[in-house]
Amino acid sequence: MPPVWFMRQAGRYLPEYRALRAEKGGFLNLVYDSDAAAEITLQPIRRFGFDGAILFSDILIVPHAMGQALTFTAGEGPRLAPPLAGARLESLQAAPKHLAAIYETVGKVAAALPAETGFLGFAGAPWTVATYMVAGEGSRDQAAARLMAYREPERFSALIDAIVDVTVEYLAGQIAAGVHAVQIFDSWSGSLAPQEFERWVIAPTRTIVERLKARCPETPIIGFPKGAGGNLPRYARETGVDAVGLDETVDPVWADAALPKGLPVQGNLDPMLLLAGGEALPSAVRRIREALSGRPHIFNLGHGIDKETPIAHVEAALAAIRKPL
Numbered sequence: 001m002p003p004v005w006f007m008r009q010a011g012r013y014l015p016e017y018r019a020l021r022a023e024k025g026g027f028l029n030l031v032y033d034s035d036a037a038a039e040i041t042l043q044p045i046r047r048f049g050f051d052g053a054i055l056f057s058d059i060l061i062v063p064h065a066m067g068q069a070l071t072f073t074a075g076e077g078p079r080l081a082p083p084l085a086g087a088r089l090e091s092l093q094a095a096p097k098h099l100a101a102i103y104e105t106v107g108k109v110a111a112a113l114p115a116e117t118g119f120l121g122f123a124g125a126p127w128t129v130a131t132y133m134v135a136g137e138g139s140r141d142q143a144a145a146r147l148m149a150y151r152e153p154e155r156f157s158a159l160i161d162a163i164v165d166v167t168v169e170y171l172a173g174q175i176a177a178g179v180h181a182v183q184i185f186d187s188w189s190g191s192l193a194p195q196e197f198e199r200w201v202i203a204p205t206r207t208i209v210e211r212l213k214a215r216c217p218e219t220p221i222i223g224f225p226k227g228a229g230g231n232l233p234r235y236a237r238e239t240g241v242d243a244v245g246l247d248e249t250v251d252p253v254w255a256d257a258a259l260p261k262g263l264p265v266q267g268n269l270d271p272m273l274l275l276a277g278g279e280a281l282p283s284a285v286r287r288i289r290e291a292l293s294g295r296p297h298i299f300n301l302g303h304g305i306d307k308e309t310p311i312a313h314v315e316a317a318l319a320a321i322r323k324p325l
């Protein structure tokens, strides 16, 4: 049976998360309160016995540490101010002061986790983080960052380099504090033309992997280039990541044939099917497991769990994942 965890397993579909969030008054208060963040990291482990815990935090903590103001307003999504499209990059700093609380959370979780549970740290990939930093908010097509990359490639490159530097320190800090593996989320890798994918997804990811491997050679790195599609084999071969995450649009039979033999993969149940539930759920779980049975496979969703997902559907999926094939 494959080990299993779910992206966004610590979050709003859990009543115990919503209760703590209401008590503490907002998402960022939870992230920077290491007791609360450790508790939330552990909630899905207690309830479901996932094989992996993922640190409760957010990819936008890095831009926050670099000096952008970060707010999460209910119903609006995250905001970073000022947006970098118009601001001076010189205003950015590699200020680790925001990151100390995160390492404290890691230490608390590491001390409390059952011995058999893996512990994942994470960061956003430079491209995805830059899309938020440049626009100051989420966007459908990442137009602001794509434009900046074409119009001002040197300035954009300096931004990517700055994010790479902080991300290497941040991931090494999480590892030193006790995570066992790290995942690099490139949620918007699907919005780039091929050469741009090479330059802004593959190259900076490879730099992070090389620099992290030099410092923490034993720690596995999972790359998750969401939406990469046909670029996945190239990403797998050229970045040096130890495992690749597949989003729900990837046919696992194709991925098994196209990806390097023996490379561990993670994924890729559709979070919408988990939300819908029903008979199709166990059969989809089975198809994914069968397709990936010839290589190391970490079962996961193709993207984060939807906040409306019923607990019973998570339990049904886990039963199917834990059943012998």
Ligand SMILES: Cc1c2[nH]c(c1CCC(=O)O)Cc1[nH]c(c(CCC(=O)O)c1C)Cc1[nH]c(c(CCC(=O)O)c1C)Cc1[nH]c(c(C)c1CCC(=O)O)C2
Pocket: 006, 007, 008, 009, 010, 011, 012, 021, 027, 054, 055, 056, 057, 058, 059, 060, 072, 077, 078, 122, 124, 138, 185, 187, 304
């Ligand atoms: C793009 C991105 C973000 N954050 C993240 C990504 C990459 C993965 C992906 O593509 O989903 C990653 C992330 N965000 C969160 C985690 C925690 C660990 C986990 O359980 O997976 C992780 C790994 C908590 C969170 N991050 C956020 C919440 C919801 C906060 C709340 O309202 O309680 C949680 C639990 C908020 C967030 N954070 C972000 C957005 C766009 C939003 C608002 C939209 C949304 O709510 O889904 C940025």
